[in-house]
Amino acid sequence: MITDLITYITPFIQQHGAWGVFVISVIEEVIAPIPSSFALLGAGFFLLPSYDSFSSVLLQSIWKVVIPGGLGLAVGSMFIYALVYLEGEPIIRKYGKWFGIHWSDVEKINSKMKRGKAEEWILFGLRALPIVPNIAVSAMCGLIKYPAKKYFVITFFGSALRAFLMGILGWSLGEAYVIYASQIEEFGAYVLYGFIGICLIWVGYFFIQKMRKKRRKNEG
Secondary structure (H helix, E strand, C coil): CHHHHHHHHHHHHHHHHHHHHHHHHHHHHHCCCCCHHHHHHHHHHHHCCCCCCHHHHHHHHHHHHHHHHHHHHHHHHHHHHHHHHHHHHHHHHHHHHHHCCCHHHHHHHHHHHHHCCHHHHHHHHHHHCCCCCHHHHHHHHHHCCCCHHHHHHHHHHHHHHHHHHHHHHHHHHHHHHHHHHHHHHHHHHHHHHHHHHHHHHHHHHHHHHHHHHHHHHHHC
16 A cells, blocks of 8 residues: 555655645545555655755754644544534434433533643644544544634644654655555554444443343333
């Protein structure tokens, strides 16, 4: 998969520079399985001069990688966020009872997140970590109807930090960035599969409990 991504993404980033980083980041969040770590590592390798000093590269990374990458990831994530924001409540109200999920439970989580500052730092950290699947974070924030403005701002700054770290790493690694991008992608996939597995176990548990209660009621 990484080889195919290199074939299509590398020329685009080289040709369009910061604008290319922005576009690829948006696409990665919306419609394509492009690991943000790969795009940002590649941006650091191709757009930051290997012969420049570290201080010079830091300044260049802000305009070439950090801002376009962070903004692209934030803008792209809004599509998933908005979709789940609009459709999540009707689905939960209609089908949630079969899995032991009620909309009142979601509202309690939302109320708690609005009150605390710790949740803001958690969201920021999740956005900054390259191994955390972005789609899972966007969907969860949309489901609990996390305030859109706050969500976008935190997502931008967290994604900007991710872009900075990945960009500098790509610059320092050189051509070896492809190997590390592949490893990050693989580890991120394991995290996503683990998240899905936990959700399925949780849903299965509540479904079994519901069936047991129904059977006891019929027997009684």
